[in-house]
Amino acid sequence: MIINNTFQSRPQLDKKFALRIAKQLAAAIADKGSASIAFSGGSTPKGLFTELSNKNIDWSKVTVTLVDDRWVDTTNNDSNDRLLRENLLQNYATNATFFSLKQANNLTESYLADLTKLANDFMPLDVAILGMGEDGHTASIFPCSAQVHQGLDENAEPSLIKVVPTTAPYERVTFNFAALIQSSNLYLHVVGQSKQDVISQALANDDATQMPIRAFLQNKDKTCNIFWAE
Known part of the structure; x- marks a missing residue:
């Protein structure tokens, strides 16, 4: 199920979205004493990161992590880890706890199992913000990868997995x-007409292995709020 939230400009989207997220994190803290949120990378959320970092909530009780990351050094320009540290974990948000997905040199099954156990301390997430590629991939669940069925398995244990895309760089x-x-609270954050076209394509068919975003947009039990601006 989806709810469309459309804005006239990206700055307007960023302001409204940051306000909503801040309220949801604050509500989670008030309810259970802590909150957790996972972000996607790329250029789209940079304005959102700046807006959210200036929200005066109790960030010391918030765990921030990523939906996914490229297996590169955290100083690499393609690292979502670096993107988050340089753009979100500023201002008030410096007090948040950052759970990095790259805490070792080798992306092994044992590492993933250990990292999943550590993530259980703040899972399930209070807020997850997905992105989406032109091919309909979301997180790093790529339709081109051999791991697409593993990533989409509804009966799998919640976990972190390794994906090797064939149409994009990096593990x-x-x-x-x-x-x-x-x-x-589940969101899809996208901008530009091309992404609206991808959403329309995703809603026209239910084969999630061809466009993994379909698994989220068409899930009968979960509402996905789409935040979009031209």
């Missing part, structure tokens, strides 16, 4: 569908 580490769909 990836990503939360699987089973982990992300449990988020209390």
